[in-house]
Amino acid sequence: MQSAQQLVKVFVTRRIPQDGMKILRQAGMCNLSVWDSDEPVPRAELLKGVTGAHGLVCLLSDRIDTEVLDAAGPNLKVISTMSVGFDHLAMDEIKKRGIRVGYTPDVLTDATAELTVALLLATARRLPEGVQEVKSGGWSTWKPLWLCGYGLSGSTVGVLGLGRIGLAIARRLMPFGVKRLLYTGRGAKPEAKEVEGEFVPLDTLVSESDFVIVSCSLTPDTQGLCDKAFFSKMKSSAVFINTSRGTVVNQEDLYEALSSGRIAAAGLDVTTPEPLPTNHPLLTLNNCVILPHIGSATYATRGTMAELTANNLLAGLTGVAMPTELKI
């Protein structure tokens, strides 16, 4: 057991699940300082908290830039973020200072794929409208054509970006009677065989799919990809789903496409910005379902992310290999 002076200082920017905190405490090597709140740490508190820290546990809402790194000082050797994204970290500065970075890929694939299918089904089968009608007295009786939606059975599904998450989504859709699974990307993938995926050009996917699911990463090529031209090629009965990143979609063009009936409906778990302002036009449309970026939001997954974050940190502090280290 190390004495108080020998404990390494660690700053944790938020109250994280106990699964992670337990691991940090039981290691017996950390002098833990925690911003014990569900809300983000204010900037001034962050700068104070990181002073002299050897390790930093943070979330994607914390901007770790030069100012923070300077405030921390030369002790800082590990940053462990509880996220798979790392656009909040100033990677050049971090690399320059020889700081190691841990993050949380893979462990959230199942939860995110599940949420994407949940969103697709809620959008296609008009669940929010149904819930609303029931609450407001719009439900009078069973009617043959009321609230009819689009079923997956016999449909063509197109996945833009068949990566880990895209493939996990496709696997979950297979038993719904999907007739064709199309995908597009930089190249054909052998894994696609498992879901009988057909590699096609983007235009083919867009024009032939009944369900278009965007699952690609955000790059200069995919920025603003889903725009007026994109929507104009889709079927008027098609449903559009995005759970990747908000800026892949041109939101004004999407609004036009939905309000004019150019496409049937859309479901989004990501927007620009996040949060989306409550007066945004997309929120007024009956055929647009918007979720507040909850792709990985399950108790089990957030617990696992917290554990991984803690283990990445401790490995970095003791100079050994991390379970999931970000290659800088």
Place this chain on the structure above:
Amino acid sequence: MWSSRLAVHQLQKFAAAQLTISTMQRAQSTLPRVYVTRSVPPDGLEILRNSGQVQFEMWDSDDPVPREELLKRVKGIDGLLCVLTEKIDAELLDAAGPNLRVVSTMSVGYDHLSLSELKKRGIRVGYTPDVLTDAVAELTVALLLCTSRRLTEATHEAKTGGWGTWRTLWLCGYELANSTVGIMGLGRIGLAIAERLKPFKVKKFIYTDVAPRPELANQIQAEYVSMDEMAKQSDFLVVCCALTPETQGICNKELFSKMKKTSIFINTSRGGVVNQEDLYDALATGQIAAAGLDVTVPEPLPTSHPLFSLKNCVILPHIASASFTTRNAMSSLATNNLLAGLRGNAMEKELKL
């Protein structure tokens, strides 16, 4: 003269919409008479009109035919095409009279039909299993995921300003991965639901039923258990059984008290299977985590009902089979069942009485 004109129309495949119902009645007075209790989807209606086999009257509305009107209109009919909102009981069958030989319902459920009365009178019954299995299983999974991943709360937060910065445990739900799913009533629909849940990495499927159903259970490696065990072990409990005297109110406080605090309860079968007061208590006290219902007692559920005050209860207005293709398929099947029955032929889907 009407007959020959009508024959010409048929030969030319004259658009059925041009003909009024009374014209058909005058021209075809010897054809079997049919009453259709609701405005049915286009595919079925077209089959009926183009068949040249019947003369029919239809309650041409999205809303149910009032009982008084229904009892009047069925007098002397040979065939009845109905939906689940009509009670086909002794009173109605008496009003119809002895010519009635076929009842065709546009539903898979038949709790609105008095089977003993129908059997007694030798009336044949058509219904619509299978064509709606996919849509119903799909909606059940949609409802399960909407409930377990808290989509209703989430869309509400996004609309009303509750969406702030990313938080670690905000709007967390329960995932299907590594879970145990219990199916109450492993029939066609129960199996179809389980097949759709499998790739979500469900660890184990268990089920109850009046007897084991190995031919279905083997397809998803489901284990036959008692009601008690199903209550205790299920992380997700999905009710798919028919409504019978045995299943009436079977989901009650006894069942809920044995379930896990983190469990999710889903019912898309019939409202009468659930004791709604007991469900309310279970949800309000945290005895179970959440519930999703597509069916209630009554339907519609009055907007003042206590279940609506609960954040962890999702209620849909009985839309499980509500996809365009499915409703059209149901109407085609129901119409074909009716016409086959009237010809004295085998029906595609006949209910064994």
